[in-house]
Amino acid sequence: MIPNPSNNREISVPSIKAVIFDLDGVIVSTDEYHYQAWKKLADTEGIYFDKDINHRLRGVSRMESLEILLKASNKQYSEEQKLELAARKNFIYRELLKNITPDDILPEVNTLLYGLRKKRIKMAIGSSSRNSKIILENIGLGSFFDAVIDGNMIKKSKPDPEVFVKASAKLRIPVKQCLVIEDAVSGISAALAAGMKVVAVGYGAEDKRAHKAIKDLSAITVEEILDFN
């Protein structure tokens, strides 16, 4: 709050000036498609893979995800073979992504996005996915965000803060005035390491380090975001 000299009252200045959304698991649920693609690859290679292992891949880059999957294999793969496996998984995943439409946007996402836009809050995507562009286009949000930082633009994946720090720089909003909305433990770590506020959604909601935990975006309002401190 700062004093208002004209009437001696205090004016409330929102501390949050930008919201950075994770993509997969926050805006759209592509996790099931990631699961199906990794599962198909694992089955072909005779490697055990289940939904619990898939859960550990949230927010984690493609190559790091592959390393987690390969822990269940006793075969040694060369770097070249690993790249081929990752490309094969991505091919299956991209085929599945052809099915997504604006109907796949998660509950109340649009209400929040358009509510924040009305209040002139800057918005960005901060995603580990190298497929962010096609996902955003397929769900009709290809040109909605003020900035999109994705897996193609970063050297270090979440839990490193790089993706969120780059988003705040592109938006020209200091990290302290950015709020991240994330579903992955790795993403919550990244946001905290960037010095940002973080709201944990869905699977991430059990992470006690987040400043607020919610089931989905219907459980938070624009006003709550503006009053966040």
Ligand code: B16
């Ligand atoms: P890709 P997010 C992440 O997206 C996913 O949560 C994670 O499961 C995936 O491995 C990662 O993107 C890389 O995805 O293979 O499409 O480059 O949650 O950071 O939006």
Ligand code: MG
């Ligand atoms: Mg996610």
